[in-house]
Amino acid sequence: MRKIHTAESLIEIAHLRNVLVAAGIACQIRNDRLMGALGEIPFVDCWPELWLENERDALTAKGLIDTELRPAVPSADWTCPSCGETIEGQFSDCWHCSPPRD
Ligand SMILES: [Zn+2]
Known part of the structure; x- marks a missing residue:
């Protein structure tokens, strides 16, 4: 498992997950369960994260994410x-x- 991206917005993470899955890259979202529990925890630790199932997908995934996040x-x-x-x-x-x- 390898963390590939962190964002404040779960919507952004969910969108990026859809992009990677569509490209055949297995990945999953972590930390979304904490979104309702803000308070004692340092804020950034609560941000949703996107994790790859396979290390070998990291380069491809990073390229896809960079493309997605670049303003059109x-x-x-x-x-x-x-x-x-x-x-x-x-x-x-x-x-x-x-x-x-x-
Ligand atoms: Zn006008």
Whole structure:
């Protein structure tokens, strides 16, 4: 067994697990049982972890995880030149003045 990734978000860990399983890499999530028991335990120790069943998958798994965690688009907010609305970086169109798409 080998720990390959730790994240604050169980959703992220679960997503990465799905990615690895889809690639044929056996892995499991640990620490999710502690999510309801925060308090006495140092916070980082409670973060969910993704563990590989086989050491030999580490390099492939790391590559897949790096790819998944890399943002697909720059996520900086931008300002619409037409109406001045601030738009979150993941959107390519202004929600305020762009016509709805068919
Ligand atoms: Zn606009």
